[in-house]
Amino acid sequence: MSAVRAGDADALAAQLSAGADPDVRDEHGTPALCLAIEAYADEVVRLLVTYGADPDRCGPDGVPPLRKAVDSGSPAVVGAVLHDAAEWRRHREAELLAARSLARHWYEAGAETELRRRTGAQGAVVRTRVQDDEYTGVDAFSLGGATVRDGHAAILTDLEKALGLHTSFEELLDRALTRPDQEHAAWTASTLLLSHRRDRQTWDAAALLLIDPDPVHRLFGAEVLRLTHLFDEGEEDRFAAPALELFLDRSAEETDDAVLTELLTGLADHADPHGDEALLTHAAHPDPRVRHAVASGFGRLSPAFSATVRKALLDLMSDPDAGVRQGACRRVADGRDRAPELAEAMAALLDDTSRPVRVAAVHGLARHDDERCVEGARRLPPAPPGTSYEYDLDEVWRYERRRDGR
Numbered sequence: 001m002s003a004v005r006a007g008d009a010d011a012l013a014a015q016l017s018a019g020a021d022p023d024v025r026d027e028h029g030t031p032a033l034c035l036a037i038e039a040y041a042d043e044v045v046r047l048l049v050t051y052g053a054d055p056d057r058c059g060p061d062g063v064p065p066l067r068k069a070v071d072s073g074s075p076a077v078v079g080a081v082l083h084d085a086a087e088w089r090r091h092r093e094a095e096l097l098a099a100r101s102l103a104r105h106w107y108e109a110g111a112e113t114e115l116r117r118r119t120g121a122q123g124a125v126v127r128t129r130v131q132d133d134e135y136t137g138v139d140a141f142s143l144g145g146a147t148v149r150d151g152h153a154a155i156l157t158d159l160e161k162a163l164g165l166h167t168s169f170e171e172l173l174d175r176a177l178t179r180p181d182q183e184h185a186a187w188t189a190s191t192l193l194l195s196h197r198r199d200r201q202t203w204d205a206a207a208l209l210l211i212d213p214d215p216v217h218r219l220f221g222a223e224v225l226r227l228t229h230l231f232d233e234g235e236e237d238r239f240a241a242p243a244l245e246l247f248l249d250r251s252a253e254e255t256d257d258a259v260l261t262e263l264l265t266g267l268a269d270h271a272d273p274h275g276d277e278a279l280l281t282h283a284a285h286p287d288p289r290v291r292h293a294v295a296s297g298f299g300r301l302s303p304a305f306s307a308t309v310r311k312a313l314l315d316l317m318s319d320p321d322a323g324v325r326q327g328a329c330r331r332v333a334d335g336r337d338r339a340p341e342l343a344e345a346m347a348a349l350l351d352d353t354s355r356p357v358r359v360a361a362v363h364g365l366a367r368h369d370d371e372r373c374v375e376g377a378r379r380l381p382p383a384p385p386g387t388s389y390e391y392d393l394d395e396v397w398r399y400e401r402r403r404d405g406r
Helices: 002-006 009-017 032-038 042-050 065-072 075-081 085-091 093-109 111-119 152-162 169-177 185-195 200-209 215-230 240-251 257-267 273-280 288-297 307-316 322-334 340-351 355-367 372-378 391-404
Strands: 126-131 137-143 146-149
Touching (some): 065 093, 075 185, 093 111, 111 137, 111 146, 169 200, 169 215, 200 240, 215 257, 240 257, 257 273, 288 307, 307 322, 322 340, 340 355, 355 372
Antiparallel strands (some): 126 137
């Protein structure tokens, strides 16, 4: 229970694997699974479910785990409870349908409105942005000692997917537009679901949005198209040619910086010289998001960069924005061009003011078999607390193994 309360997934995994009871209750009679849901500890929830925690075991409030998870408003927590969605659908479809109705109620009422109704509290609601899973965030609303997250649109979408229901393109677009933010779970759930359909109807609907007067609609359409091609693992690769044509045409005319960034990111997924030509026209764009997309997209499969691309990358490696410098350095690192001036540009970044840029430079020099990577890694300042493992630095010992012939 201490591991559950602390959200310590590693400690909990060790105890569960040694035979600890996943259905243990605290001194108030609340099961570990319900405590983890209330704490928004999705990895702990997933572990408990994996080790057989009873999905019907309620606490003193009488609310079963899945309902409690939907009420929390966290798509990550609901996804952890439904660790095996197919199994839930086979044996507990009625509960999934009830959970879908509850999620729809929250979505249609709005998180803040429903929170006020349930608590009966007055006063101002405190709203904060929180990370819900590794890739997406949501807003958390707190009032009267209660907190709820506003991920119910995403939860509704995920539950319908688990039930095998086909939600229309228009409905998924509407849900995304309630939180017009590419990093919000509501937006991401809609774009991911549509991109995995890979059918002509969805493609045409998304392509039509690219000429919509509203830039948010264009952004949604561009992301669906980009992800459709990105996730297409079929041998035919039938979306490659139409995606390239659309991204080339629209990137030449797009005026919104966010939409242009998405289109240029899509271009980067194609090994086509026309893509590099289109990227070059935006290499000096005033928005750093656009310049980052340009830097990251050049010549992914080319044996060597063209002279103009190499010059653009050298310029971007000295860009005022640290993210652009890092992106350009990574592109050079992962490319196959071994021009000496590229290595010199990376070496110049070993004293950059940004630690992530310095890490990218160390990684790149190691990939280029340049001895300066060893000293660059040694001189790196300590990583800030909470920094995840930096796999890029593993390239240094790989270089040393190659150098020493072991």
